[in-house]
Amino acid sequence: MAVVAWPPLMAQGGGDRPRHRSPATAEQMAIFESSKPKHARTDPGPVLRQPGGGAAEAAGPAPAGHSSVCGQTCDAAPVPAPALAYSSAVPVRIGVLTCSDRAARGEYADESGPAIVSLVSAFGETSGALAPTFVHQLVVPDVEEEIHGALSAWSAARECDLILTTGGTGLGPRDVTPEATRRVVRRPADGIARAMAWQTSLVEPHSVLSRGVCGVTDTEVLVVNLPGHPSAVRQCLSVLLPVLPRALEMLGSPGAS
Numbered sequence: 001m002a003v004v005a006w007p008p009l010m011a012q013g014g015g016d017r018p019r020h021r022s023p024a025t026a027e028q029m030a031i032f033e034s035s036k037p038k039h040a041r042t043d044p045g046p047v048l049r050q051p052g053g054g055a056a057e058a059a060g061p062a063p064a065g066h067s068s069v070c071g072q073t074c075d076a077a078p079v080p081a082p083a084l085a086y087s088s089a090v091p092v093r094i095g096v097l098t099c100s101d102r103a104a105r106g107e108y109a110d111e112s113g114p115a116i117v118s119l120v121s122a123f124g125e126t127s128g129a130l131a132p133t134f135v136h137q138l139v140v141p142d143v144e145e146e147i148h149g150a151l152s153a154w155s156a157a158r159e160c161d162l163i164l165t166t167g168g169t170g171l172g173p174r175d176v177t178p179e180a181t182r183r184v185v186r187r188p189a190d191g192i193a194r195a196m197a198w199q200t201s202l203v204e205p206h207s208v209l210s211r212g213v214c215g216v217t218d219t220e221v222l223v224v225n226l227p228g229h230p231s232a233v234r235q236c237l238s239v240l241l242p243v244l245p246r247a248l249e250m251l252g253s254p255g256a257s
Contacts, residue, residue: 090130092132092244093160094134095138095164096113096134096164097138097163099142099177100142101142103167112227113139119233123237135160142176151163151184152184160221162224171209175211178213181215181225184223192224193212196212196235196239199239222251
């Protein structure tokens with residue numbers, strides 16, 4: 001029985017080509033070069049620019065991501081096709097709930113809540129698919145009853161079409177946002193949570209530790225738990241926002257048809 005060593009044996013002389021493997025021909029290399037734009041990308045989703053040409057655009061276009069095959073920059077940024085399929089912007093009333101003990105005590109400024117507002121506004125401006133209005137912005141401590149109270153009140157009054165929470169989704173003993181959210185969700189939307197965890201794990205492996213819940217309440221309000229760090233919020237929103245107009249349409253949100 002032949003014994004196969006792993007990793008494959010390398011040719012002598014310090015080369016990086018496995019022994020007995022012929023070098024690629026010129027024709028093969030030409031095919032490889034021409035197919036680079038089709039290679040798999042490892043970026044989590046569409047580039048979210050700052051509205052009004054802010055500092056993010058002043059430094060030039062954001063990178064389009066890189067290929068997991070050739071490791072080089074992709075030629076074009078991924079296009080949020082589902083969002084761009086809409087001929088007019090979908091109005092959406094949004095509540096933003098930050099769950100953080102320290103932010104609630106004033107030990108540091110809440111950055112994740114404002115990041116949600118900025119990124120969603122930027123998406124609406126650049127895509128033309130969303131017209132957000134932020135009707136609630138609140139910071140509460142990591143206390144299940146207080147989180148549930150805000151979610152329940154906003155949902156019961158049907159003051160929001162969408163509630164985005166940030167913080168309290170991890171494995172720590174004070175991370176209780178998912179538990180509070182499950183109490184108001186009637187129909188889970190696990191596909192959203194799975195997609196955010198999987199796609200963001202390509203750039204941040206720890207993202208799979210999030211226990212975030214997504215679902216629809218009795219009053220047809222979509223609730224989405226986001227992590228508590230601004231960069232994690234950005235990564236998750238790059239997955240959620242392109243499909244959000246379609247989700248609002250399915251929920252019968254005004255203007256989504």
